[in-house]
Amino acid sequence: MIIENALLLAVAIIIVAVLFQPRLRQSRDWRATVTPLASIIGSGFLVAAPLLAHAVNSWALLAMAGIVLVAYGIGEVIRYNIRYAEPILNRGQGPHSLLVIEHLSALVLGLAYVISVAFYLRLLASFVLHAMEVESNLLANMITTGILLFIALTGRWCGLGGLERLEESAVNIKLAIIAALLVGLAWFDMNWLAQAGGEISYRPVEDWPYALRLLAGILLIVQGFETSRYLGSDYDAETRIRTMRYAQILSGAIYLLFIGLSLPLLGELHESRDETAIITLSAMVAAILPAMLIVAAVMSQFSAAVADTAGSGGLLSEVSRRRLTPGTGYILVAVVAIVLVWSASIFEIITIASRAFALYYLLQCIVALIVSRGRRDLLRHAGFVVIASLLLLVVLFAIPDGG
DSSP: OHHHHHHHHHHHHHHHHHHTOHHHHTOHHHHHHHHHHHHHTSTHHHHHHHHHHHHHGGGHHHHHHHHHHHHHHHHHHHHHIIIIIHHHHHTTOSOHHHHHHHHHHHHHHHHHHHHHHHHHHHHHHHHHHHHTTOOOHHHHHHHHHHHHHHHHHHHHHHHHHHHHHHHHHHHHHHHHHHHHHHHHHHHHHHHHHHSTTOOOOOOOOSOHHHHHHHHHHHGGGGOOGGGGGGOTTTSOHHHHHHHHHHHHHHHHHHHHHHHHHHHHHHGGGTTOOOTTHHHHHGGGTOTTHHHHHHHHHHHHHHHHHHHHHHHHHHHHHHHTTTSSOHHHHHHHHHHHHHHHHHHSOHHHHHHHHHHHHHHHHHHHHHHHHHHHHHHTOHHHHHHHHHHHHHHHHHHHHOOOTTO
């Protein structure tokens, strides 16, 4: 066990050293990739395994593959809109319906971002206090408020570059711990397969309608790639399209590896949807992993919150036709998030945020449909109709991860 702990710690240290190399940190493409990547691998990374185990038992890898593919399809919609819809919208031209739908989608996304930022940081405070064996809503709210102010003021004074440096450090540490977790799971699986009777039991799913509704909600766990859409003040369209694709491919590979390597443990998670369940269960793999995953959880919440704050600042600037600077947008997001933290239970309103993200993607599909019709792009037009139909089902029937 000592050797395994040392091995996993060494893996994490090596990955951190690689990711903090000046050449990589100075890469424009990497900086543009970090924002969507930070948001995609947020709280969902820890929640996905318990939810999938609860929904579809050991069929979790197949379900995760479906979720990743659908999310990638939605990403193609956003990338299409960056390339073709943005120029029209920036000129204020095009059909009136296009301008109205885009404005409505921005308002919906703004609501979802504010709620998600508050939720991420409130969950971060809970993880920190849980590690300290302290239970206090007042203290958790105070910690959340302090972090919100810190992020907002950093963004206001240092701009997007300052926020990127914050989230880049958090993402680097999180990716290093995830790499160590994957190595630990692979080692555990090899030993498990070598034992007599080491096989995965594929139990039938008892309630498929419920399982599909839950999977529709899990689709929203891998959201976050849309943040690239609102970084136009710092990156050109081709850079955002390319790096959003990088972020989706890398995060998709991480999710699939994680779920695939976790299959021998998922039987223990069948009855639990607690986001800390995988942390507790990781002790079966290596004694050092629970502590490492708590750090990863904190970094996940922080980096996802920073990414969504960055995205929302750019969003507010775009909606206001640059009358508001992104820095002012960061302050507004923090103020509204602080009001939410102190006036409502984030776990009660996260359902609204989950459906709001699905509704935003649905509206973006409509934007893409309007633009593709004008371009007579029939094949893509048909694909957008299929994705829009799936998203409508998510809006109407999904059971979100906070539910």
